[in-house]
């Protein structure tokens with residue numbers, strides 16, 4: 001972990017998968033808001049300027065626990081956790097191996113569980129906390145070749161709502177942000193044909209930017225959003241309009 005100064009009175013914010021794409025933009029938004037921001041990734045590749053980087057794999061509970069211990073030693077308990085780390089392994093249902101399904105669920109859904117459960121220990125001491133789960137519109141409308149991914153992303157909604165019912169009285173909120181098509185490495189991998197098809201369906205007439213997702217995440221994790229929990233906030237240019 002790079003040795004950078006901590007900001008007195010700032011919140012400790014953890015963004016998983018914050019070294020690139022949407023996670024990186026989310027980390028940048030919290031840094032700009034003056035928070036102490038930690039990003040994790042498997043590779044350990046550095047997050048944005050002003051954020052601390054800790055190597056951690058969300059598919060490994062021990063690795064998640066070690067990362068939290070490092071963060072807590074430096075900043076104290078995490079107050080805002082953004083479960084953003086995600087992967088795809090697209091293939092049609094009939095060809096999908098059980099391992100393809102399990103691997104995606106293990107990162108996107110169980111990975112979020114591991115991180116959120118660990119963060120909640122600190123929330124109980126703080127008597128407050130903010131959980132933001134990065135889902136996808138695909139979790140609500142589906143997409144061919146993404147039975148694994150859609151299942152994992154839909155599961156995050158149930159997770160946020162169950163947490164809301166368990167911890168609502170403890171000053172904890174749990175919300176879902178559901179991006180549509182955002183320009184990142186993940187969407188770069190799609191064929192030109194699929195990209196054109198998505199574009200034709202988006203009322204805004206363009207793809208989204210990571211910073212547009214980041215602003216929704218920053219806001220729903222703010223004090224101003226204390227009375228919002230179990231909600232799904234789409235950031236999709238009107239692609240899905242609900243959930």
Ligand code: NDP
Nearest residue numbers: 017021022041042043057058085086136179181182184186
């Ligand atoms: P990227 O592929 O650009 O980034 C994914 C991030 O997750 C990387 O930082 C990666 O880091 C990290 N990651 C992956 N697996 C693990 C793991 N096991 N442990 C820790 N970190 C991991 O994706 P995006 O920025 O596009 O997506 C971010 C999130 O937004 C994902 O959850 C995705 O499903 C969701 N999303 C994206 C959309 C889009 O259009 N781009 C649309 C809807 C949702 P490293 O490889 O170093 O581990």
